[in-house]
Amino acid sequence: MSNQVSDRLKQNALRIMQIWEKRARDLVGASIHHESLVLQNSLPLYLNQLVDELSTEIDRTAARIETDRVESIRIGKQHGRERAGYADYSISELIFEYHILRQVIFEVLEEEAPLEVRERDIIINSIEQVVNDAATQFSQTLRDIQELFMVTLTHDLRGSINTIKLGTQLILRRLERGDSHVEVAARMISAIDRMDSMIQNLLDASRLRAGQSLKLEFAECDLDRLIQDLVEDLRFTYGERFIIVSDSPVRIYCSHKEIRRVIENLAINAVKYGTPNTPITLAIEQTKTHINLTVHNEGNPIAPDAQSILFQQFRRTISANEQTGWGLGLFLAKRITEAHQGTIEVESTEAKGTSFIIKLPKVPFKGH
Template identity: 30%
Template sequence: MTLATDQKDDEAGLSATSKAMLAMRQQVFDLWEAGVRDHIDEAQAVSGPILVNTLPAFYDNIAEALTPSYPRRHGADNTTSMSAHGGERARMTTFRADQIILEYQLFRDAIATAASRNGLRFAAEEWRVVEVSIDVAVRDAIREFALIHERMRERLAATLSHDMRNPLSLILAATQLIARSPDLDAARRMAGKIEVGAKRMQLMLAQLVDVLTFERAARLPLVLSVFDIRDLLISAAQQFNIGGDERVEVSSISMVGHWCRSSLYRALENLITNAVKYGDGGVIRLKATNDRGRLMLSVHNTGHPIAEDQRERIFEYLRREGEGQMAEGWGIGLPYVRSVAEGHGGSVAVDSSAAAGTTFIVDIPLDCRPYAGERSG
């Protein structure tokens, strides 16, 4: 069963090369993770689930694209999953942009090495699909990585202009008083105030350096507990399956992890509501799978796809796109879903095309305790 971002759950219709790619998946990721930890010092302190983040789904997307008849030109086609990868690198690690490029190069090398070991020979056009997939993924990941750091710089500029105004005013006023006062004791008192203001600025600068070193964006207050994600999916589906209408289907094995039940439930509600609102009235599928310590939670609907130029923007607060049906707006629902995913140490992505429908994917660690703060319940 694949983890591709279009929620395909079997290998039916895939070519022999695609199936061979999926069969060697575990070997590829073992090679890739070893290579990343060997070549990127910053990866040493990163746990496995955070290191791998959205890459398993990307790998399965590449495998799908190797089937000529499959409606996916390359592994990053129709999906924002690789932008999510770059966003997680900015928020969850101290990786630099050049190191993100290197990890994709190592990913390509791992595919080539595993293929050689398994006797898989790519045709020239098939290997071209692999290379194009990685090239586009690098572009998407670096763009999101840069955007997040740009927003961080904007926040830093606002912080500097606002928070440092008071201690600077205090220092300026104290120096002016010292210059005018013939009283030594008064001058000493003013010098003490200058020292207080300078220490405040020193602390602020230290905090700003911390923020520059590692992104600490504001997160939702999460209360973590241990529960089975399948139970949560069934409960969410029942809320929409009223009066014998089995419109929402659940596909998930029993899977226990550490998450915030209430926020994940609300995120699911938002995603199902959007699927009802923008779908074509067909079945809505809720699915949960896991791989390498990550939970991949998805909501799929058929119907009108999200335009390519809107896929990234719909996660912005109060963004409303287009005219007619779309103009009713995504409101704060999808930005809330993104906040939930990021608060759990993960990300959210969308895969949307006319052929495959629309799938929203919440991709988070199975154990979110190291990434979601210390609150538990």
């Protein structure tokens, strides 16, 4: 079998890249912002790889086929990674570049004679595979860049928020009781805390999407005391609506900060979506094996179809769209509860109102 196509491709590789670059600059909007060598990226390496794939002189052993496959993947990923680093490139433009390259390869190689079916199939399959590898890496790199941006931004925001909070707390301490500005300062601190909570939610969601686990510090915890302290803070902001029901002291092994965060999220949701001025109940019940914590509010029930998406990140029910937030609270509540080997579920009907039930194992959990 002739090796002419492989040789022609090798001899015309530079010309192919020159034609490709001219067309790319005409047809791919993002390309006009980049110099020639940067624009060509790893594509000359890909052409060298294609030369080997088309060659009839190379012994196509299983080892050689695997080596070529790995190298092709590496080159495709390199192209996708570098393109993702340019803010003006989209994944559709990345794919279009390869379509242009395939078109130019066929035109140049068929100037002397039509390609055989085998040769066309090799080129088409090779292009399709490298497009897939490049697009996959482009998406992954873009996610990594976005995650880094998110973490950096939220870190910087928290620094500024902490400064504002400390200053506001200092002002609050210096105000006399009964001063009309006390309530204003207190509300400012409450708003700052909500902002800080939203930022923490973004950070944690970012870690979970990146495949990392939440950083939890476990210790013995007085659940009654935790809830009493939380309710005192909630009453300061939302009024005397909260009722605690607990028949005996409850001690568990948990991450104090994160369990408080879960309960606070459920209680604030009860304020947002429950009927105004009706009681919100936080009830603790113990069984032989579990501790059940229920946060209940009166009001319109959550529709069954909406209940199925409650614990998904960035998903919000129709009623929730009228409220501020990013749809991360319940997602993180579920993940935190699961990190304690527990479960969280919802029961919601017109007659009984809405209850979120957290079930935690009674046996101390020694994780993390």
